[in-house]
Structures are given as structure tokens and as C-alpha cells.
Amino acid sequence: MKGALKGSRITAVGLVAAAALWIVSGYLFPHDTSHGNAAPRPSEAAAQKKFRVSVVDTAVQPHSRKLVLSGRTEADKKVVIFARTNGLLEDLRVRRGSRVKKGEVMAILKVEDREALVMQAKAMLAQKRIELEAKRRLLLSNAVPKLELDNLEAQFKVAEAAVATAEAELGRSIIVAPWDGIVTEVSEVGTAAFSFTGKEIVKMVGLDPVLALVEVSERNAARVKVGTTAEIRLANGLTRQGRIRYVSPSASESTRTYRVEIQMDNPDYLIPDGITAEATIPLEPTPATRVPRSALVFASSGELGVRTVGEGDKVGFVPVSIVEDEQSNMWLAGVPDGTRVIVQGQDFVREGNVVEAVSATAAQSAQR
Numbered sequence: 001m002k003g004a005l006k007g008s009r010i011t012a013v014g015l016v017a018a019a020a021l022w023i024v025s026g027y028l029f030p031h032d033t034s035h036g037n038a039a040p041r042p043s044e045a046a047a048q049k050k051f052r053v054s055v056v057d058t059a060v061q062p063h064s065r066k067l068v069l070s071g072r073t074e075a076d077k078k079v080v081i082f083a084r085t086n087g088l089l090e091d092l093r094v095r096r097g098s099r100v101k102k103g104e105v106m107a108i109l110k111v112e113d114r115e116a117l118v119m120q121a122k123a124m125l126a127q128k129r130i131e132l133e134a135k136r137r138l139l140l141s142n143a144v145p146k147l148e149l150d151n152l153e154a155q156f157k158v159a160e161a162a163v164a165t166a167e168a169e170l171g172r173s174i175i176v177a178p179w180d181g182i183v184t185e186v187s188e189v190g191t192a193a194f195s196f197t198g199k200e201i202v203k204m205v206g207l208d209p210v211l212a213l214v215e216v217s218e219r220n221a222a223r224v225k226v227g228t229t230a231e232i233r234l235a236n237g238l239t240r241q242g243r244i245r246y247v248s249p250s251a252s253e254s255t256r257t258y259r260v261e262i263q264m265d266n267p268d269y270l271i272p273d274g275i276t277a278e279a280t281i282p283l284e285p286t287p288a289t290r291v292p293r294s295a296l297v298f299a300s301s302g303e304l305g306v307r308t309v310g311e312g313d314k315v316g317f318v319p320v321s322i323v324e325d326e327q328s329n330m331w332l333a334g335v336p337d338g339t340r341v342i343v344q345g346q347d348f349v350r351e352g353n354v355v356e357a358v359s360a361t362a363a364q365s366a367q368r
Contacts, residue, residue: 050313050354050355050356051345051348051349051353051355051356052345052355052356052357052358053309053315053342053344053345053346053349053355053356053357053358054342054343054344054345054357054358054359054360055308055309055340055341055342055343055357055358055359055360056291056292056340056341056343056359056360057338057339057340057359058289058290058291058335058337058338058339058340058341059289059337059338060287060288060289060335060336060337061287061288061289061290062285062286062287062288063285063286063287063288063290063323063324063331064282064283064284064285064286065282065283065286065323065324065331066280066281066282066283066324067216067220067223067224067280067281067282067283068278068279068280068281069214069215069216069260069278069279069281070214070276070277070278070279071212071213071214071215071276071277071278071279072212072213072274072275072276072277073210073211073212073213073234073271073272073273073274073275073277074210074211074212074213074273074274075205075206075207075210075211075273076206076207076208076209076210076211076263077179077181077205077206078203078204078205078206079178079203079204079205080200080202080203081106081175081178081200081201081202081203081204082199082200082201083109083175083199083201089107089108089109089110089187089201090108090109090110091107091108092106092107092186092187092201093105093106093107093108094106094107094183094186094202095183095186096183096184096185096186097182097183097184098182098183099180099181099182099183099269100177100180100181100182100183100204101177101180102177102178102179102180103176103177104176104177105174105175105176106175106176106177106183106201106202107175107187107201107202108173108174108175109173109174109175110173122163124159124162125156125159125160125162125163127159128155128156128159129156131155131156175201175202177204179206180206180208181204181205181206181207182204182205182207182269183202183203183204184203184204184205185200185202185203186201186202186203187199187200187201187202205273207266207269207271207272207273208265208266208267208269209263209264209265209266210263210264210266210271210273211261211262211263211264212230212232212242212261212262212264212277212279213259213260213261213262213277214259214260214262214277214279215252215255215257215258215259215260216247216257216258216260217256217257217258218251218256218257218258220283221247221251221257221258223283223284224244224247224258224260224281224283225244225247225284226244226245226246226247227243227244228243228244228281228282229241229242229243229244229282230242230243230244230262230279230280230281230282231279231280232262232264232277232278232279232280233277233278233279233280234271234275234276234277234278235275235276235277236270236272236275238270238271240264240265240266240271241264242262242263242264242279243262243263244260244261244262244263244281245261245262245263246259246260246261247259247260247261248260260279260281262279286323286333287333288323288324288331288332288333289331289332289333289335289337289339290329290330290331290332291306291329291330291332291335291341291343292328292329292330292343293325293326293328293329293330294343294344295307295330295341295342295343295346296320296330297346297347299317299319303319304319304320304321304322305317305318305319305320305334306318306320306332306335306341306342306346307341307342307346307349307351308339308340308341308342309340309342309355309357310340312354313354313355313356313357314352314353314354314355315342315349315350315351315352315353315354315355316351317351318334318335318336318339319334320332320333320334320335321333321334340357342357343360344360
């Protein structure tokens with residue numbers, strides 16, 4: 001029995017020793033596995049790991065940036081009409097909101113003595129004319145000296161001036177519209193016995209044409225030109241075309257902005273005075289490149305730009321400045337003509353990386 005146990009122990013020790021020798025032989029005599037599990041070469045690994053990006057071919061073209069400014073409308077003309085002579089308000093022919101034409105009578109002051117003064121002046125003028133003609137006949141026969149004729153001619157001219165003065169004074173009692181417009185205020189005195197000398201009778205505004213007033217910043221003031229056509233959108237829903245007629249040469253001391261006046265036709269008076277307006281003004285064209293908004297990235301230095309694919313499919317970076325920001329696209333300055341700009345995948349690559357560039361159009365077709 002003891003002999004059998006001793007034999008089993010010897011067998012177990014032998015098996016353990018054999019296993020240990022087999023394990024050690026792997027370290028002492030390594031097998032050649034270059035053909036079975038060869039590691040990929042660096043060049044092959046790089047080729048397998050090229051990142052795919054979508055690019056667009058860009059082109060530099062003249063782009064007219066649109067400047068959008070907020071402001072308000074203003075009547076082209078405003079006037080307060082005062083009585084230029086004394087008298088009672090006899091007839092007020094307009095009220096608030098009345099539309100009047102140039103030369104239309106709006107009010108009449110009662111001045112009975114003015115008509116009498118005109119008649120008196122005309123009678124005196126007629127008398128002086130008769131006397132002057134008689135003196136001229138007498139002068140031909142040398143019956144009167146020439147000095148008396150000269151004196152009478154002077155009196156005749158004074159009489160003519162008196163008639164003109166009396167008629168002008170009478171004309172001041174009739175108040176007429178200086179131009180087409182709308183009456184905004186009238187005197188509340190009515191026809192009461194009141195002296196109107198130097199008193200306000202009517203206020204009116206001229207709304208055809210009407211102005212849109214906006215303020216432009218120092219940066220863009222030099223690019224806004226007189227004569228440029230602008231589009232005006234109003235708070236009441238109307239949209240009109242206008243023309244820039246004035247750009248202030250002096251900035252406001254408080255805002256450092258420049259006043260711009262845009263003139264619009266308003267024959268139907270649908271554009272009121274003082275309504276909010278938004279003006280879209282096209283600026284002078286500038287060379288720019290259009291790219292999707294998503295293409296913009298920031299470099300590690302914090303500089304704004306786009307990533308590009310150049311020779312050898314290497315990624316590069318081009319700093320840009322924004323010309324105009326649209327809803328889905330950006331107009332940029334600084335991108336060379338014909339540059340391939342990365343529009344998808346630009347956030348996952350860095351300058352110097354070698355990538356696989358595919359056209360953005362082809363990539364979208366493949367996804368469909």
C-alpha cells in the first residue's frame with residue numbers, strides 16, 4: 001500500500017516538472033510569429049485612421065452688405081401759422097385732420113377798415129395821376145417850372161406805395177395754406193371778439209414726401225451714400241422704397257452717431273408722422289466668401305477662422321473677418337479664392353492632420 005502511494009507522488013512531481021519546463025522554454029526559445037501576427041507598419045496605420053471631412057469649394061465675389069437701422073418717420077415740413085395783422089376771427093374753414101392744398105383759404109380775419117384804407121389809397125393815387133398829367137401839359141407850354149413837375153412825380157410814387165401797402169395789409173387777413181398738407185392744430189378761440197395779432201391760428205404738416213430718420217454708427221457712416229435706394233419697413237405693416245437725401249457730416253455729441261434722412265413718396269398719406277421704421281440700406285460691394293455658419297471655428301489662440309484642406313490633404317487654418325451675418329450662412333473676408341473649406345468634421349481635426357476630404361454635396365447624396 002505504501003509503495004503505491006509513493007509511486008503516485010513521483011508521477012505527480014514529474015508532471016509538475018514537465019509543465020514548468022514547457023513554460024520556461026517559451027521564454028528561453030521564443031517562436032518566430034512574424035508571419036502570423038505581424039504589427040501594422042506606421043504608414044499603414046495612418047492610412048487606416050484618416051478622418052473623413054466634408055468640404056466646399058469657395059469663390060470670392062463682390063457682396064453688398066445690407067445695413068439694418070431702426071428709427072422713425074418725420075414730416076418733411078411742419079409750420080405754425082400766425083396772424084400777421086390785427087382783427088377778429090371771422091371764418092375758420094379747417095379743423096384737425098383737414099387736408100388742404102397749396103393756396104387754399106384756411107381762415108379769414110374780419111378787418112372792415114382795411115378795405116376802406118385800400119379805397120382811400122386808390123383814390124389818392126387817381127388824384128395824383130390826374131394832377132401829374134395836367135402838370136406835364138403845362139410844362140410843355142412853359143407855364144410851370146420843372147421843379148413842380150418833379151415834386152408831383154414823387155407824390156405820385158408815394159401814392160402808388162400807399163396802395164400796395166393797403167392791399168398787402170388787407171391780404172394778411174386771409175390765411176392760406178403754404179403747401180399741401182394736413183392740419184394738426186387749430187385755434188380754440190372760435191369767432192369770439194379777440195385780437196389775433198401774432199397769435200397762433202393753425203398748425204400743419206406736409207407728409208408728401210415723408211422722411212425716415214435713422215442713426216448710423218461711426219464705423220459705417222462713410223459707407224452710406226446720398227442717392228442710395230433703401231427699403232423701409234413700418235410698424236403698421238407697410239413697406240416702401242426711399243432714397244437717401246442727407247447724411248449728416250457731424251456726429252451727435254451724446255450717441256456719436258450720424259443722422260441719415262431717407263425720403264419716401266406718400267401721396268396717399270398712409271405713412272404718419274412719428275411711426276417706428278426699419279431701414280435696410282445696401283452698402284458698397286466688398287470682396288467676400290460665402291460659407292455655412294457652422295464652418296466657423298476658433299483656433300487655439302482664440303482667433304476666429306475656418307479650417308481648410310490644402311495640398312496633400314493637410315488641414316490648415318485661415319483667419320477671417322465677418323462681412324455679414326445671415327441666418328444660415330456667413331459672408332467672410334480673408335478666405336483666398338478656390339479654398340476648400342471644411343464644413344463637417346472641422347471640430348475633430350487640427351492643423352497638420354492628414355484627412356480624407358469629400359465634397360459636401362456628395363456626402364449629402366450618400367446619406368440619402
